[in-house]
Amino acid sequence: MPTIRIYEAALCCDTGVCGADVDKSLVEVTANVRNLQGLGADIARHNLAGDPTAFTSDETVRGFMHTVGSKGLPLTVVDGVTVATGAYPSLEQLRELAGLGGAANSTGAASSTGAMPRTELGLTESSGGCCGGATGCC
Known part of the structure; x- marks a missing residue:
């Protein structure tokens, strides 16, 4: 089974449910990762604030950060192999990457999303996670 790792900017929490502004992408990726882990997928998230060693110990990530x-x-x-940057993959994309193809969508039909699109760097707005602003951390 493929090994999937998601490397994130420095966040005080991984759920996105803290502070005044809920980050929907963090809520979704948290649920998606837990879903796939429950199916036996080898998937994990690494936060730059909480796990900086993960960013320096992997050659691909170290090169990307440099x-x-x-x-x-x-x-x-x-x-x-880098498969996405600048945004989180959808549940269907993660299922395909994990080798759990044939992901069912909300109607139960098989997904046919094909290859994963690559997000161009710099085109997505950074939310800053759940930290910052006047609200502080969790």
Whole structure:
């Protein structure tokens, strides 16, 4: 089974349910990762604030951070290959990457999303996670 790792910018929490502004992408990726872990997928998230060693110990991630920096996060890597930058993959995309193809959509039909699109760097707005502003952290 493929190894999926998602590397994220520095956040005080991974759920997105803290502070005044809820980050829907964090809520979704948290649920998606837990869903796939429950199905036996080898998937994990690494937060720059909580797990900086993960960013320096992986050659692909280290090179990405040296070249692009944290502005390009999140970064999704499957078996050492970068598959997405700047945004989180959808549940269907993660299922395909995990080798759990034939993902059912909300109607129960099989997904046919094909190859995963790559998000261009710098085109997504950074939410800053749940930290910052006048609200502080969780």
